[in-house]
Amino acid sequence: MQTTFSPSSSTLQQQHQTPNNQDISRYKNIIDDKSLTFAEKIISIKNVETSNTDSKKMCMSGDIVIVNVDLAMAQDSTGPLAIRSLNEMGIENLYDSSKVLLVLDHTFPAADEKVANLHAMIRDFVSKHNCMLIQGSISHQHILEQLATPGMIILGADSHTCQAGCISAFATGIGSTEIAAVWTTGQLWLQVPETIQIKLSGTFNKGIFARDLILDHIGKVGEDGANYKALEWKFSNDYVKRQFSMDSRACISNASMECGAKISVFPIDEITTKYLDDYPRINNNNEAEKIVIHPGNSAKHVDEYEIECNKIEPQVSGPDNVDKVHTVGEMANIEIDQAFIGSSTNGRIEDMEIVARMLKGRKVHKNTRCVITPASVKVYEDAIKRGYVEIYIESGAFFTNSTCGACVGTHLGALGENEICISSSSRNFVGRMGALSSKVYLASPATVAASAIEGKIADPRRYL
Amino acid sequence: MIMRDQSHHGINPVNLKGKAWVFGDDINTDIIIPFRFKSRTNDPYEMAKYAMYGLDPDFHKKISKGDIVVAGRNFGGGSSREQAPVALKYAGISAIIAESFARIFYRNAFTIGLPILEISEIKGKVNPQDDLKIDITNFVVENVRTNETFYARQVPEFMRQMLLEGGLVEYYKKYKHFPWIQS
Ligand code: SF4
Numbered sequence: 001m002q003t004t005f006s007p008s009s010s011t012l013q014q015q016h017q018t019p020n021n022q023d024i025s026r027y028k029n030i031i032d033d034k035s036l037t038f039a040e041k042i043i044s045i046k047n048v049e050t051s052n053t054d055s056k057k058m059c060m061s062g063d064i065v066i067v068n069v070d071l072a073m074a075q076d077s078t079g080p081l082a083i084r085s086l087n088e089m090g091i092e093n094l095y096d097s098s099k100v101l102l103v104l105d106h107t108f109p110a111a112d113e114k115v116a117n118l119h120a121m122i123r124d125f126v127s128k129h130n131c132m133l134i135q136g137s138i139s140h141q142h143i144l145e146q147l148a149t150p151g152m153i154i155l156g157a158d159s160h161t162c163q164a165g166c167i168s169a170f171a172t173g174i175g176s177t178e179i180a181a182v183w184t185t186g187q188l189w190l191q192v193p194e195t196i197q198i199k200l201s202g203t204f205n206k207g208i209f210a211r212d213l214i215l216d217h218i219g220k221v222g223e224d225g226a227n228y229k230a231l232e233w234k235f236s237n238d239y240v241k242r243q244f245s246m247d248s249r250a251c252i253s254n255a256s257m258e259c260g261a262k263i264s265v266f267p268i269d270e271i272t273t274k275y276l277d278d279y280p281r282i283n284n285n286n287e288a289e290k291i292v293i294h295p296g297n298s299a300k301h302v303d304e305y306e307i308e309c310n311k312i313e314p315q316v317s318g319p320d321n322v323d324k325v326h327t328v329g330e331m332a333n334i335e336i337d338q339a340f341i342g343s344s345t346n347g348r349i350e351d352m353e354i355v356a357r358m359l360k361g362r363k364v365h366k367n368t369r370c371v372i373t374p375a376s377v378k379v380y381e382d383a384i385k386r387g388y389v390e391i392y393i394e395s396g397a398f399f400t401n402s403t404c405g406a407c408v409g410t411h412l413g414a415l416g417e418n419e420i421c422i423s424s425s426s427r428n429f430v431g432r433m434g435a436l437s438s439k440v441y442l443a444s445p446a447t448v449a450a451s452a453i454e455g456k457i458a459d460p461r462r463y464l
Numbered sequence: 465m466i467m468r469d470q471s472h473h474g475i476n477p478v479n480l481k482g483k484a485w486v487f488g489d490d491i492n493t494d495i496i497i498p499f500r501f502k503s504r505t506n507d508p509y510e511m512a513k514y515a516m517y518g519l520d521p522d523f524h525k526k527i528s529k530g531d532i533v534v535a536g537r538n539f540g541g542g543s544s545r546e547q548a549p550v551a552l553k554y555a556g557i558s559a560i561i562a563e564s565f566a567r568i569f570y571r572n573a574f575t576i577g578l579p580i581l582e583i584s585e586i587k588g589k590v591n592p593q594d595d596l597k598i599d600i601t602n603f604v605v606e607n608v609r610t611n612e613t614f615y616a617r618q619v620p621e622f623m624r625q626m627l628l629e630g631g632l633v634e635y636y637k638k639y640k641h642f643p644w645i646q647s
Pocket of ligand 1: 158
């Protein structure tokens with residue numbers, strides 16, 4: 001089901017650029033500096049110009065810096081172009097194949113011959129270079145479950161790479177040819193982003209989730225409200241913090257792309273530590289690679305917001321733009337043809353659980369199809385083990401393998417002319433899930449499940 | 465695998481001239497090329513057939529080589545797909561002028577050698593089908609109809625060099641190193 005080609009030990013030995021424990025003391029002045037943001041600290045540490053000297057140069061927002069990259073990913077719709085660019089440049093060897101990840105996730109298993117041929121191209125590349133290959137888990141969820149560590153720089157040829165900010169990595173999306181350049185040299189130029197700080201306070205009311213919070217925020221700041229910027233999330237106290245599981249943080253970091261954020265970073269705390277214990281890194285190298293970076297207290301922010309969790313209601317966004325956000329009450333009664341629960345934004349076990357709780361003993365409305373797609377093989381297995389899948393099937397919903405699938409209208413739930421879908425996926429852009437005349441509304445998995453039951457956009461609170 | 469047509473590379477984009485196609489804000493990459501088409505080919509000419517498909521499936525048939533896209537805020541938001549600027553370039557678009565660009569699209573356009581110019585006051589200053597002239601060396605745009613001149617935001621020198629060479633692949637083929645590494 002899932003294949004991991006582990007890098008050979010000889011390639012592992014080349015990882016000289018990642019700071020080890022001994023190195024970390026050299027960064028102490030940066031890590032302890034109270035005037036630097038998360039982004040400024042990590043880029044100062046990973047800056048190539050000073051990585052081999054003792055004097056660390058501080059990098060400030062606005063600076064353009066070449067950094068050492070710890071992980072460079074492409075998926076099945078961006079990888080082929082990256083491979084072609086490498087071929088055109090005549091590049092035969094990768095800098096360090098143990099840092100190169102290819103993922104077949106967007107249309108997996110191949111929905112047709114054209115996709116199958118591109119998948120074959122990627123498999124050939126992987127076996128030639130001995131890099132990592134993951135099939136049938138969404139890249140961002142796989143990276144979170146097995147590869148990301150705090151303080152890594154992760155670049156991916158996929159916009160939602162910023163999800164790994166939930167574990168305090170500097171993670172962001174770039175294009176295919178640039179990822180080919182990273183595969184070649186292990187480095188890329190980055191501009192140090194300015195930072196927006198968002199402080200979270202209050203407690204969620206029943207039926208309100210991380211997805212509602214981030215949709216509400218995007219509605220306020222707009223689709224380019226954080227373009228080029230870093231988001232730093234902060235909790236006003238421990239009580240607030242405990243509401244944000246790693247799954248919820250991942251949802252927020254992922255969806256931050258929808259207001260243009262370059263990175264979206266959560267603090268490292270006991271939830272991070274527990275997550276790393278529960279999901280051990282496959283490189284088994286936790287301590288060596290982990291760099292604990294807390295943003296400085298007196299660092300400069302271009303904007304500061306406070307979000308009171310207790311004031312948020314279930315949100316519904318769309319159609320056509322993510323920042324067109326309404327409360328569920330304003331959208332109630334719009335009839336739907338499909339309800340989709342899945343994607344890297346909201347296809348994690350926490351999402352599978354809430355949907356199972358709501359569908360238990362209930363039926364999907366006869367005019368609606370409900371498609372449930374887990375974000376990774378691990379989520380898929382866990383949903384089966386915990387008995388959720390039986391509940392889904394009983395209710396009349398369809399449970400698929402892990403893939404991007406319906407989120408990008410490529411298979412397993414594409415929309416036809418004039419069809420309407422409510423979805424927990426990332427985007428509702430024109431034609432995103434299929435026909436140009438179809439319409440997509442975005443909401444939390446709970447709101448999508450309530451809508452599946454009623455056959456129209458519905459408030460989840462009455463089912464919880 | 466189909467090779468890129470060399471005539472598109474090493475373009476000397478110092479002086480561009482073309483007719484304007486005007487769009488609004490938030491033209492995202494799903495509009496520029498839908499996933500289900502771009503994910504089933506690795507051929508830029510095939511991608512070009514879907515340029516701006518989300519707003520007009522026949523866009524690629526209507527434009528002439530050298531035409532220029534003019535748009536509002538946040539052009540190219542959403543997915544990281546490099547196929548978006550590639551589709552526009554191979555459909556014949558010679559440059560994009562917008563009030564602002566989304567981050568990844570901005571990088572991708574320079575990478576593939578498609579000139580993009582950020583001019584915050586461009587809105588309302590260009591009508592559809594206006595003739596525009598662009599001086600890429602200096603990042604200056606002229607609207608021939610109104611005789612107005614606009615100065616685009618400057619970019620780091622290594623990006624300008626990469627653009628003038630026709631993109632990252634062409635730059636690398638010529639110099640055997642990446643443009644941000646000064647040798
Ligand atoms: S599920 Fe959707 S948002 Fe997530 S990586 Fe796949 S296509 Fe992108």
